[in-house]
Amino acid sequence: MIETRKGMLLVISGPSGAGKGTLAALLLERDRSFRFSVSAATRAPRPGEIDGVHYHFMDEETFARLVAEDAFVEHAQVHGHHYGTLKSEVCRQLEAGENVLLDIDTQGAQQVIASGMEAVSVFVLPPSFRELRSRLEKRGTEKPEEVERRMRNARAEVERMGSYDYVVVNDGTPEEGAERLWTIVQAEKMRTTRYQPRLED
Ligand code: 5GP
Numbered sequence: 288m289i290e291t292r293k294g295m296l297l298v299i300s301g302p303s304g305a306g307k308g309t310l311a312a313l314l315l316e317r318d319r320s321f322r323f324s325v326s327a328a329t330r331a332p333r334p335g336e337i338d339g340v341h342y343h344f345m346d347e348e349t350f351a352r353l354v355a356e357d358a359f360v361e362h363a364q365v366h367g368h369h370y371g372t373l374k375s376e377v378c379r380q381l382e383a384g385e386n387v388l389l390d391i392d393t394q395g396a397q398q399v400i401a402s403g404m405e406a407v408s409v410f411v412l413p414p415s416f417r418e419l420r421s422r423l424e425k426r427g428t429e430k431p432e433e434v435e436r437r438m439r440n441a442r443a444e445v446e447r448m449g450s451y452d453y454v455v456v457n458d459g460t461p462e463e464g465a466e467r468l469w470t471i472v473q474a475e476k477m478r479t480t481r482y483q484p485r486l487e488d
Pocket residue numbers: 303326327330361362363365370371372373390391392393394395396
């Protein structure tokens with residue numbers, strides 16, 4: 288059997304606090320065929336974050352220059368900072384047949400969906416608004432008014448769920464959520480647009 292595979296662009300998105308980052312990390316651990324696309328970000332690194340690994344950290348001026356140079360697949364302002372997916376992180380890898388994972392906010396995901404790129408989009412849904420609020424509060428990183436803002440955003444984001452290819456309800460353990468995502472990925476790898484094994488005589 289001669290196997291040639293086309294790379295998959297997997298977009299994981301959802302409201303802040305839905306758990307998309309955890310699901311993305313579990314998928315990367317389990318499936319070595321995926322590469323994480325390191326985004327550009329204008330926020331400061333958190334303790335333990337490494338430039339070029341977690342994000343390409345940069346100032347607003349550099350980010351604006353990259354926007355002007357059309358260097359991004361998508362970009363958005365999220366919670367007061369700019370984030371963007373660099374074409375240089377995505378395009379070459381896909382052409383080389385590698386799978387690329389984007390963990391991005393819903394504005395960015397909508398841009399990728401609207402762009403007509405051949406992407407697989409997954410919306411991560413929290414079990415309830417009450418649970419989402421509790422997760423945001425437990426994190427303790429946001430002030431009460433910021434939690435309220437994210438809750439309002441979440442309601443609007445959930446309304447656009449229908450524009451994604453798949454939804455993963457993250458209502459169990461992280462491993463259960465990761466298993467659902469894994470199922471989607473396995474099926475998408477066998478799509479004939481990406482995978483056409485050729486039979487030998
Ligand atoms: P954090 O600053 O907590 O790492 O990420 C904040 C939010 O920005 C998360 O929802 C994350 O998914 C999103 N994000 C990270 N990188 C990108 C990106 O390249 N584009 C967009 N649109 N959102 C991103």
